[in-house]
Amino acid sequence: MKPWLKWTALSAVVALVVAGGVFIYRRSDTPPEISDAPQQEIDDRFILNNVTLDQANENGETVWSMRATRAIYSPDQQTAEVENPEGELFQDGEAIYRVEGDRGVVQRDGRRITLRGNITATDLRTGAEMTGGELVWVPADDTMTIRNGLTGTHPDLTVEADQGQLFGRDQRVELTGNVTIEGREPRMKLTGESLEWQMEEQIVSSDRPVDVQRLQGQGERTRVTDQASSNEAEYRLAEQRLSMNGNVRMAMREPVMSLATESLVWEIENQLVTMNRPLNANLRNGQVLLQGDRGSMDLAQEIFDLRGSARATTRRNQSRLRGDRIVWDNGTQEVEAIGNVFYTQADPEMSSRAPRLVGTLEDQVFVMSGGRVVTEFIPGEQ
Numbered sequence: 001m002k003p004w005l006k007w008t009a010l011s012a013v014v015a016l017v018v019a020g021g022v023f024i025y026r027r028s029d030t031p032p033e034i035s036d037a038p039q040q041e042i043d044d045r046f047i048l049n050n051v052t053l054d055q056a057n058e059n060g061e062t063v064w065s066m067r068a069t070r071a072i073y074s075p076d077q078q079t080a081e082v083e084n085p086e087g088e089l090f091q092d093g094e095a096i097y098r099v100e101g102d103r104g105v106v107q108r109d110g111r112r113i114t115l116r117g118n119i120t121a122t123d124l125r126t127g128a129e130m131t132g133g134e135l136v137w138v139p140a141d142d143t144m145t146i147r148n149g150l151t152g153t154h155p156d157l158t159v160e161a162d163q164g165q166l167f168g169r170d171q172r173v174e175l176t177g178n179v180t181i182e183g184r185e186p187r188m189k190l191t192g193e194s195l196e197w198q199m200e201e202q203i204v205s206s207d208r209p210v211d212v213q214r215l216q217g218q219g220e221r222t223r224v225t226d227q228a229s230s231n232e233a234e235y236r237l238a239e240q241r242l243s244m245n246g247n248v249r250m251a252m253r254e255p256v257m258s259l260a261t262e263s264l265v266w267e268i269e270n271q272l273v274t275m276n277r278p279l280n281a282n283l284r285n286g287q288v289l290l291q292g293d294r295g296s297m298d299l300a301q302e303i304f305d306l307r308g309s310a311r312a313t314t315r316r317n318q319s320r321l322r323g324d325r326i327v328w329d330n331g332t333q334e335v336e337a338i339g340n341v342f343y344t345q346a347d348p349e350m351s352s353r354a355p356r357l358v359g360t361l362e363d364q365v366f367v368m369s370g371g372r373v374v375t376e377f378i379p380g381e382q
Helices: 003-009
Strands: 013-018 021-026 040-042 045-056 062-073 079-083 086-091 094-100 103-107 113-123 129-138 143-147 150-153 157-161 163-167 172-183 188-198 203-206 210-216 223-230 232-236 241-252 257-267 272-275 279-283 288-292 294-298 303-314 320-329 334-346 349-360 365-369 374-377
Touching (some): 045 079, 062 103, 113 143, 150 163, 157 188, 188 232, 210 232, 210 241, 288 320, 303 334
Antiparallel strands (some): 013 021, 013 045, 040 045, 045 062, 062 079, 079 103, 086 094, 103 113, 113 129, 129 150, 143 163, 150 157, 157 172, 172 188, 188 203, 188 210, 210 223, 223 241, 232 241, 241 257, 257 272, 257 279, 272 294, 279 288, 288 303, 294 303, 334 349
């Protein structure tokens, strides 16, 4: 028996296409006759040109199919080195990936396929295409690992990472090392050391620190309009909904404002940020400070709605306002406080209590209403 036939005999099903001829060998005690196809033995290695390798499982379903311009079998028949490999990887008899590379190694039992040099893997179900320096496919684990600089494109986003592990049945990708994922519309960029991409559900998530940026413009005109960071995050692309938890920090440039809280939900399309945990907001470079047990922020209208022990403070005249609810318009600097309102200012020194207050803290002009209003002036020194 020739060495290459002995090697293939140990696979469940192997097909070899050599010089236009097809040879199929199944497990049998009687080997087939050797054809006259071009063959050569060099340094105890067996070489075939223009070869196709296929492997099937015990049910007869194709596991993988690989074509190569050349296959060089090791002396012990354990591996085959292939040149310019390209082929399909299957799941339940259906092709789910198309792969190619400059060279590769196929193990005799078909348990592992390794491709190297300018590799490309295309997910035939989602249209995602990934490239890198090395690809390892392990059918038994349903995993494909792409190393040495992964880049990916998809109709919804682009991906960069040092490494990615794809789980075919779950349609899930675990990305590690200098990860960047950018959604196309709207342009949202997530970066971190570890991110997970669920292709079918269109979800990008991380249980590690992550940075998020909202971008506008193209090329050199690209600019960051809003950015945030947190200990963990989940972005649902279809819903344009970003959830962030743990040490959340958010900053907006137009207008200048920053926010700190432990949890928020950012509805990108509606430009609405909701916080169900205590929050602190810094507006106009520290000129106005807002606090609340919970609240929401309309980025488009520049309006804060704070509830539960809500507070607003201005630095210039040291005005302080608290109430059960405070609505702050950052564009006009108008404020409305509702429920158990208490207001103080330094010059002239005074304090007021009322059910409701409307006015502007900077100008110290207010209308108090809704019931009993109590105002106390503290005379200054003569």
